[in-house]
Amino acid sequence: MNSMSSVKNRGTLHGVVRSGGGGGTSDYDELQNRPKINNKIVTGAQSGHYYDLAEINDVIIKELNPEIQAGVNYPRLEHIKDKDDNIYKLTYNEFTGGLSGLVPSVLQPSGKVLTDSGNWVNMSFSYTYDLLWDYERDNNNVIDYGSYTHNLQHSIDDYKYLIIKFSSTRNDTTSARWNQCTECYIDVYVLTHGYRPYRLTYTSFGDRASAIWFDVVNEHNQVRIECEDTNVNGMTQIYGIK
């Protein structure tokens, strides 16, 4: 091996921390300064008009408790289906484990169900939903693979949130991956009044990324859905929550 001691890549990064070593997030302040709609923080790149999956969940986190100082990917909300077929409960995942048990590095289900008994950690709500869009299927009722564009025929005005459920690829439908980042929430108000179109990116398959675009197409707030990439494809469901 050659000696490279005289040649070394070296550069400097700059960061501002809060006193006491982590009282919050510095870039969180920047998030706070981003546009707000109906007192909700609208994250995402304004110039690119898109929102990433984790950021969407952050919007929800902020709404549940505006005081929480969550990092942009920590913790992550997840909702689970209750025994009742039409009832969901929110849970959240948190980082545990890591180096010497000190450094949070692995996102794992906490097993905690959020209830509305007080603080955000124990808060939850149950809700009912309407299925607004089911998987794209071919003539044989088989889930169709391939990018597509479709206009949702329902007005979304009657709903407060949309839940987008991405599903795994055909040959990679293990439960772990199935449950990984497969759901996110869209605030309908943000969708109809915010930056458009509304892009959600999704990835859980190595370096592959897929995206789904939403755009409000008319005064009835019908939505055009465009799925791009052929990795996740048509395996998307959309629910409306009132």
Place this chain on the structure above:
Amino acid sequence: MIGGAAMLVIDENNNIILTRGDTATLDIELTNESGEPYEMTANDRIIFSVRRLYGVGDVLIEKTSSTPVIELSTIDTKNLSFGSYKYDIYLYNSLTHNLDTFIADRTFTIGSEVHEFNE
């Protein structure tokens, strides 16, 4: 970069370009909100994480340091595809369990190398 010297480039917004497979030392200048240098405590750790998309998917590179220096080795990037990734750096205090993401959602670009390095 002209002249083939773009082994490591860091712009004013903390976006990073690194040639795939290169070793690199990232010094981190930490200041507090008053602009004064922040001295890490014994309970502080700095965690550098790279993902394909910000906040989503597998962590491709993760480095933990008790000093404001992140060392990247050849193995960290040699198997990554060329292109843009996202990284963040946070400060974690094991005593208070406070977590401070002081650099978030910045670009980490892997550039192509012209050589092949085999250990």
